[in-house]
Amino acid sequence: MRIHVVDHPLVAHKLSTLRDRRTDSPTFRRLADELVTLLAYEATRGVRVDPVAISTPVSETTGVKLSYPRPLVVPILRAGLGMLDGMVRLLPTAEVGFLGMIRNEDTLEPSTYATRMPDDLGGRQAYVLDPMLATGGTLIAATKLLLERGALDVTAICLLAAPEGVEVMQEAFADTEANVTVVTASIDERLNEHGYIVPGLGDAGDRLYGTAG
Ligand SMILES: O=P(O)(O)OC[C@H]1O[C@H](OP(=O)(O)OP(=O)(O)O)[C@H](O)[C@@H]1O
Ligand SMILES: O=c1cc[nH]c(=O)[nH]1
Ligand SMILES: [Mg+2]
Numbered sequence: 001m002r003i004h005v006v007d008h009p010l011v012a013h014k015l016s017t018l019r020d021r022r023t024d025s026p027t028f029r030r031l032a033d034e035l036v037t038l039l040a041y042e043a044t045r046g047v048r049v050d051p052v053a054i055s056t057p058v059s060e061t062t063g064v065k066l067s068y069p070r071p072l073v074v075p076i077l078r079a080g081l082g083m084l085d086g087m088v089r090l091l092p093t094a095e096v097g098f099l100g101m102i103r104n105e106d107t108l109e110p111s112t113y114a115t116r117m118p119d120d121l122g123g124r125q126a127y128v129l130d131p132m133l134a135t136g137g138t139l140i141a142a143t144k145l146l147l148e149r150g151a152l153d154v155t156a157i158c159l160l161a162a163p164e165g166v167e168v169m170q171e172a173f174a175d176t177e178a179n180v181t182v183v184t185a186s187i188d189e190r191l192n193e194h195g196y197i198v199p200g201l202g203d204a205g206d207r208l209y210g211t212a213g
Contacts, residue, residue: 001173002181003166006042011035015159015185019201025210029082032131032159032208035185036086039157040127043183044090046153047071047125069124070095072151074117076130076142077101079205083129083157094127099145101138108195110138115145122150131204133158133182134197136165140172143180153179159204161187162197 017023018031049064070093075084077100088094097117103110118124126146133139133156143154161184173180188197201207 001170001176002179003161003170003187004042004181004183005187006039006183006185008038011038011185014038018159019199021202023207025207028207032082032204033086035159036083036129036157037090039159039183039185040087040090043127043155043157043181044071046155046179046181047091066091066093072097072117072121072124072126074099074126074128074142074146076128076138077114079131079208080129082204082208083131083159087127087129087157091127099128099142101142103135103138103195105194108135108137110141112141112145118149120150121146122152124151126151126154128154128156130156131159131208132197132200133161133165133169133184134191135162135195136168136172139165139169139182143169143173147176147178147180151178153181155179155181155183158182158184159186160184160197160200162191163187163189164191 014031014035048067050067051062052065054063073094074097075081100114101110101112146154190198192198
């Protein structure tokens with residue numbers, strides 16, 4: 001598995017405001033949207049394109065267009081939904097599939113409560129959206145499901161990652177032939193005893209949707 005930390009002052013600036021506990025939900029949503037577009041620029045570096053002949057007003061030349069089959073974008077509900085608009089702004093022709101997953105607050109084990117995407121992902125490049133890679137349980141399960149359905153490669157865009165989650169992802173996909181990549185704005189210090197990323201940003205879903213109580 002490949003991990004890419006996007007090192008850019010604009011990303012660091014937006015992430016700092018996102019982390020701040022005083023940032024309200026509307027601002028949090030806007031920043032998450034802006035950040036995913038910046039991360040997606042790096043994450044799509046390997047998106048497949050085909051050559052295409054074009055005529056400019058001056059001459060004939062060769063350009064490129066996205067290959068078929070189209071890329072598949074998969075937000076992991078609920079928090080990943082806050083990253084969807086920012087992603088499809090960059091890849092407007094992508095197909096979108098949905099995975100609803102929640103991790104148990106006591107065991108930290110993920111469970112899947114909704115799956116809505118093509119059964120056959122043969123030849124598809126998949127982009128998973130989830131703001132938080134914590135223990136890694138959720139992203140491992142999502143990536144396995146996509147690879148089992150035939151995805152050519154899986155690129156996850158996570159706003160934040162914990163070192164523990166990165167390590168288990170690396171172990172889980174060490175022998176996988178398909179390319180698995182995680183693109184993130186930061187690898188934080190650690191997980192706390194509740195499985196939350198430190199310093200992190202708290203519960204991404206609660207902060208996006210105003211359910212923090
Ligand atoms: O790496 P892990 O330890 O598996 O944790 C990460 C998961 O936890 C959060 O979702 P959550 O279960 O809070 O669901 P939500 O998006 O509905 O809030 C987050 O959005 C990831 O999906
Ligand atoms: O820090 C964390 C860990 C998991 N899920 C979150 O929303 N935040
Ligand atoms: Mg949550």
